[in-house]
Structures are given as C-alpha cells and as structure tokens.
Amino acid sequence: MHFRRTLLAAALAAATAANAGTMIDNANGYTLNGKGRLVQFQALAFDDSGKLLAVGSAKEVAAKAKGFKRIDVQGKTVLPGLIDAHGHVFGLGEVATSADLYSPPSLAAAQASVARYAQANPQRKWVIGKGWNQEIWKLGRFPNVAELDAVVSDRPAAMERIDGHAMWVNTRALQAAGITKDTKDPAGGKIERDANGEATGILVDNAMEFVYKVLPKPTESEARAMLDGALGMLSSVGLTSVHDAGIDANADRLFRDYADHGKLTTRVYAMIGDVGPDFEHLSKNGPLQSYADGHYALAAVKLYSDGALGSRGAALIEPYSDAPHTRGLLFNTDLAIHEKMEKAMKAGYQVNVHAIGDAGNKQILDSFEQLGKQYPLAPRRNRIEHAQVVQLSDIPRFKHLSIVPSMQPTHATSDQNMAVQRVGPERIKGAYAWRTFLKQGSRIACGSDFPIESPNPLQGIHAAVTRQDMQDVPTGGWYKEQAMTLTEAFRCFTLDAAWAAHQEQSIGSLEKGKWADFIITDRDLFKVPAEEIGKIGVLETWVGGKQVFHK
Template identity: 60%
Template sequence: MFLGLCLSGVVVGGVQADTLFVAANGYTLNGRHQLQKFDAMLVDDHGKVKMTGAKSVLLKRYPNVAQVDLGGKTVLPGLIDAHGHVFNLGTAESQLSLRSTNNLAEALAAIAAYAEKATQQQWILGGEWNQAIWKLGRFPTAQELDNVVADRPVWLRRVDGHAGWANTRALKLAGILDSTADPVGGKIERDSQGKATGILVDAAMDLMEKVIPPQNDVELRLALDAALKQLRSVGLTSVHDAGVDAESDRLFREYAIQGKLTTRVYGMIGGVDQFFDRVSRDGPLLNLKDDLYSLRAVKLYSDGALGSRGAALLEPYSDAPHTKGLLFSKDADMQAMVRKAATKGYQVNVHAIGDAGNRQVIEALGQLPKAYSAKSLRHRIEHAQVLALSDIPRVAKFHIIPSMQPTHATSDMNMAEDRVGKERIQGAYAWRTFLNQGSTIPCGSDFPIESPNPFWGIYSAVTRQDHQQMPIKGWYPEQAMRVQEAFKCFTLDAAYAAHQEKTLGSLEKGKWADFIVIDQDIFKIPTKDIFKTQVLETWQAGKLVYKK
C-alpha cells in the first residue's frame, strides 16, 4: 500500500526533521565497493544520509534526535532495476496473461474465458505466451485463435515482446494480406503455401499496433499508478525506463513535481524521432524534483529476441538454418542514430540480443569521437545476450556498459542452446566473463517481460537455476555471480549506469536515504531461498512509501 509522503513519524512544524533509524541489521557498499554493516543510520531533514554506524556512537553524537526502531530487520539500500517498461507493467495488470499456461490447449481455454468476461472490450489484448514452454515446435496460428474468438480482434504479444499473435479479424483490420511485404526489420510468418499465419515478428508488429486504439489519459494514469504500487512493493526505489515517449514523459514530470513518483525514474527516450527532436532542444534533463525523474538517455534497437528468432546472428540459427534473424537497421543508419543522440549529450542505450546485433552496436559506439564516447557518456548495450567471444573484450576496450537481466538466462535456458548451439552459447549470458574483464554490469529485469522482483534477479544471478533449483548445479554455473556482486549490480552499478552513483545506490553520507527493510538476511541465508525474500517496508528520501 502507499502510505503517503511523510510517514516517518518525525515531522516538526510541517517540516521533516532529522531522524535516527536504529535496531537495523544494515548493509551497504562503501566508496571502495566493500560491504559495510551498520545498526543505525541518521537521515537529515531533506531525506539524505548523514551517517551510518553503531547506535551507541550515533546516539552519543545526536542524543536528542527522534528515533525510528527497525526491529532488528535487515536493511538494504533501495534496489535499482536498470531496464524496465513502467507503463507496460501497469497496463499488463489489466490485460490477458498467458504466462502460466503450459500448452496451447490451456492458452486457448484461457483466451476464451477472458473474452467471455471482457464483453466491453473492443480488442482482446495481452499475451506473455511462450511456444517454447508449450513445446509446440512452431508458432501458434490465427486459425487456432479464430476457433475461440472470431468476432473481435485479438492481439497477444509473445513473452519477450518481440512477436505477436493475431486472429483473422485483427489481421484484416491491420490490412495484412498474404501478399503484404515484410517491413524492414520485421517478418510476417507464412506457411508453406505463403499464407500469413497470424504471427508478426519485430517491426512487422507495428502494422498491427498502429490500428489499436491508443490509451487515453485516464488509462495511462491508472497504468502508472498500478506500476508504481507494484514497484515499491518489491523494493525498487529507482528504475530505468527503456523507452519513454511524449505521453509517458509528460506524466513522469507531473508525478515528480507533485511528489507522486514513489519510485525514481531514469528515462531513455524511445528513438531519435520527432519527440527526441523536440525534447532534446533543451538538452538532457539531468534531474527533476530531488532526482525523482531524469531524461538523459536514448533507447535504440539493433535486433529482436532469441525466442522468436528475431535476434540477429552472424551465422544461421542452429535450430532454423534458413534464418539468421533480423537487423533492424543498416550499419550506416545505426551509426547515424547513435551519433545524433550522442552529439546532443545523451547516453545511448541500444538493445542487442544476437551476436550480429551486438557487433553492430559495438562498431557504432566504438566509432564515436572521444567527447561523445562511451567513456564520456557511459553508453550501454541493453541485454548483451549473445556475443562472439572475440567481441566481449571490445566491450571493455570501448568502455561500453553491458546492461543485463539475470532472469533472462533462467527463462531462456529451455531454448537458448537450441537456438545458438554449444559453441556460441559460450558467449551468451556471460556475466562472469564480463566481470572478470572489469565491466560494470547494471542489472534489471526487463519487466513486465520478467517479474520486477529484484530478489528473483539476484537469485538467478547467483544460482542460474529456476525456483525449483533446476538444473541441479545451475545452467553454465561458471558464469554465476556471487551474492555481493549481484547486490552491487542492482545498486551501485545500476546507479553508475545512470550517472547517479553520487546520489543513489548506497547508504553513504550525502546520498538519498532510499532504503528497504526485508524479512531475511540475503548475505546469510542459503542462496536457494533468496528469491523468497519479502519486502516489509520501502523508504524514499527518508519517507515511508510502502509497508507490507
């Protein structure tokens, strides 16, 4: 629940006063990235950390300050998700989810049941389906959707967001015929007779989504409220939104100014189109209202996703030798987009999944002049999922930040090696390889594609197992992180990747007192139990914004 904005219980004359938080089993990273313990923390009247340490020492120095007793519970800096989609998370709560379905029959039954209840909806929207989990051996078809819903358009996005499944009604509304040409960077799946099957991959999805009625202001606000509620409940005090458009920027600014942004947002402008041209006239927005909102990055795409075989590979897919996936742009066009954003002073964060997509991004970022280079502006590869082994050192050479999502590995392990084979998998989800060469890895979840719960991410990073502890020794366990490393990736490394390491990511003097209280000590419990961690309280700038 959202508890308002000044519920530390320490308010003097309407102004927040200094507060001493005591009886904490506290952990933070210090300036040398070492894990440091404390049992008391002093927060000033502006919501910033003054000091952490022993209760006896702080009480002696500040004997008259008001206290909040944390009951001996474990306290951590607020966790940061370095890659998510805020409005999509909120919208997903009201749409159809097929994430829990185990086969096509279950999915079709769920679609039929949802459509029967959602009689007022003109479109049936949602998705999160995964044909790999269904062990279908193919994509589902429009005809199969027609068998359960034929009178209304249905559009269901795949779990990775890089393919969609439409019924015949939706295909007709979008004007998609058997003869419709594949757009650049996209694919209309067809059967052996050349007929469109109902599956649209990557850029082809735009053909459908441009005819879906856009969300109105009320729906957008409901989505943002729902997302913020979920984010603060899982202990995320900051997120990096990977694709901000004009409407979401408008609401992020409004919520920040009004003090309603209970999770800080670091925004990436979605592309370098008209919105970028307009908003970049004044340069990057470094922070708004006490660092609640920043807009200083741009999000681009090089390719699609592995599950839908849209990720661009240097050589054909091991399980589909007829395709190498799709690059969304020619090399020259990617270089032009990167340069356009960087020369305006923006960090450039490019989605890249396949080894060809990653190589294209490395080349584009590596060609930037020094003043606009990754060393200066901290450019990132978002996902950095499958790289040729020879390209991994080049990421470090050019100071590129690999922004990675640990739960992607444990979600993809059922099909990733099928897609790329035993040789190429050595450069996939290669966290230890990156860490060993000194790369900073900001971690995220790519919510709502994965759960926003950061403890699921820490668990995946450390165990490389699903929640049933499978595989027994972990999936390619040599690439696993240690608990402290994963914790750093969701705190200081994520803050660094947003140019915010001086204000966020740890509970050090002068930084915002964003912290969480949890029900178990993740540094002492068996690693198999990390994902079970529950957030009891979430504090933003010394103010309680969530209590379980």
C-alpha cells in the same frame, strides 16, 4: 513571564525535534562503501529533506541524531533500495489490464485465458494479451491465427510474446492492420506465412508495427491506472529506482506530473524511445539529469539493433543452430543505426542500444568504435542493453570502448530451455557471460526487463548467484561457471546500476549525503541459503526518507 518563556522554549524544542529528522535503529544493515565493498551498520539517520546524515554504529549515529524521531526495526535487515537497470513501467502496468498469458502451461490453457478475458471485457474494442511462450507449451512451432480465431472472432485480438518481439493475432486483427498475402515484410520484421504465402498470425519484430499503428491508444485515465499499478508493484518488491527502457512524450508528461505531485514513488531514469518526433520534442532543452529531487531523469536514448532469441529475431552472424534457414533480423542497416546513434550522442544523450544476437552486438560495437573517434565514450557510459549472445572476440571490446553491459540475470534462467538449441554449444560460451564480463573489469548494470520477467530484484539476485530458476532448475546451475558472487550481484542491482545512470553520487548505497532510499526485509540476504534468496520478502520501502510501501 518565566513560565511563559519555559512553555515557549519547550514548544520550540518539540517542534525542532519533530522536524529534525529520523533515525532507523537496531538494524541488521548492509551497504556498499565508496570503494564498492560490503560493510555492515546498526543505524542510519536522515534529515527531513530525505538526505542521509549518518550511517554506522548505533552510538555513532545517535550522537548525530539528537532529537530525531527514532524507529526501532528490531534487528531486521536493512539494505539500500534496489535498482532495476532495464524495465518498462507502463508495460508492467498494462499487464494488469490484459489477458494473462504468462501463467498458462499449454496452448489450450492460454486459449481459455484469452476467452475468459474477452468475455469479462465486452466493452474493449480489441482483446489484448501478454506473455505467451511457445517453448513452454512444447508446441515445436508458433501458435496460429485459427487457434486465436477459435476463442475471439468478434473483434481484433493481439497477444504479445513474453519477450515483446513477436505477436500472435487473429483474422480480425490482420484485417484491421491491412495485412494480406501481398503485404511485404518490413525492414527488420517478418510476417510468418504458410506454404501458400498466407499470414499465419505471427508477426515478428518490426512487422508488429502494422498492428501498433491501428491499436487504440490508452485513455488518460487508463494510462494513469497503468502507472499507479506499476508503481505499487515496484515499491512492493523493493525497487526504489528503475531505468525505463524506451518512453514516448506521453509517458514523459505523466512521469513529470507524478513527480510534481509527490506520486512517483519509485525514481525513474528514462530513455527516449528512438530519435524520431518524440525525441525532437523532448530533446529541445537537452538531457534532463535530475528533476523533482532526483525522482525523474530523461538523459538517455533507447535504440534497437535486433530482435529476441525466443522468436529467432535476434541477429546472428551464422545461422540458427535449430533453424539453418535464418540468421534473425537486424532492424537497421549499419549506416542507419550509426546515424541514429550519432544523432543522440550529438545532442548529449547517453546511447543505450538493445542487442541480443552476436551480429546485433557486433554492429553496435562497430558503430560505437567509429563514433568514439569524435565523441569521447568513457564519460557517457553508453550501454548495450542485454548483451546476450556475444562472440568471444567481441567481449573485450566492451571494456576497451567503455560500453556498459546492461544485463538481466533472469533471462538466462528463463532462456535455458531453448538457448543452446538456438545457438549451439560453441556460441553459448559467449552468452549470458556475466563472469567473463566481470573478470575483464566491466561493471554490469542488472535489471529484469519487466514485464517480460518478474520485476522482483531479489529473484534477479537469486538467478545471478545460482544460475537457477525459482524452481531450482537445473540442479547445480546452468553454466554455473558464469555465476556472480552474492556481493557482485548485490552491487549489480545497487551501486553499479546507479553508476550506469550517472547517479552513483546520490543513490545506490547508504552513505552520508545520498538519498535515504532503503528497504527492510524479512530475512538476511547475506545469511539465507542461496536457494532462498528469491523468496525474501520486502516489509518496507523508503524513498528519499519517506515510506512508500509497508507490508
């Protein structure tokens, strides 16, 4: 009898130990504390629900982790899971199933890439591509319809510009979209035309809707393949949470389904795209703050003020320095965008508005100021997405109105080849102005705008610190006086990004009671030379105490 009791006790002890939790030991760990200061640790422990129980010295954590499974990481660097505050999850997944125009260094190489894709995918009714940038091709102009017809003439072809704010189409696509010489430009959009008034094959901003309306929608299996591909990429670069900047009802349905089945390996804080029919459907029960142990949230609305700088769709107060005939495009009248913002705020949602040009930013700041008389702004943490070119007198208004600047460091290093030409030497002083925002006390939420830029947050930290691209251009950094310190950049991709989604109590740092979202890297972020930051590799990614990536 005694022997049987001993066996039973041993079995119970083993079972308890197996289910007690996990301790990560012998770590070179860094996190931010409750005050946002950088601290180091040697170990952390979390229970089987995925919540952190202790973070600190090996001795302190071991005392609270008796019987826990122990994982010795052999001195490797452990960091909080990184957060991207502005990306497009399905857009990232779509890149893998489209013609690659990110890589080609010339128009001819881009044409060859489209031709190869078209030949390899004869079953596709449309040939779709993403990522072209005429500035890299050194064309001095946009590509045209004839240059796309030369490689795809048997079916429609539509190629999105790298910023997603312009589209290059062939003749078949113009015909399918019903675009003729007599088609008028839509509000907030432009059909580029030649001297005879004929469409050149370039559609800017809202003019792209002509094509989107006739593009075949992804099938269920295609949409799932996109999501699977995107989640795999996000985990591999150490992103444990992303803010998806504009989703529809179908994306919401898939996110919830993946969350229900434990397949959402990166947390998603989603923004409903606009306040149309999808908003009416998705907002019936109000904002969804947390779903499936915090793996999903739908508590914000994404709106647009203007276009992008590269396609000259960003709305400027004064004309473009390199195109004096245009000031870009505001997508909505002041009244129309105000009504959209109010509709979202009245329903209780955080309002996040894309604004790149100084006129676009001013329009949205003006509207927030008016709305603030009725709706308290500070608790909502409303955001301007990009806040890219802001007149200097408007920057303090972000702080005064409690508006979060949600910015993307790699945009500065990608745009350095054309930004000064677009806005000139004076306006550039308020562009990509991270230091100016930080100096006044604004908390910046950092992201990448993937797939426009690489989703790799370590490349974002590199850009924030060095103001250089991954080829270390330019020497010394582009307007280096606006750079962040390393700790500021780290905070921007962790705790402040979480704060911008009202999630700082559960993620963003490694502290007791928060989710065990962390990554293990092959080098020490805080000891490698600054130029090496973007080359740091992620070895493991953990979300809620579960390993979701292992190199």
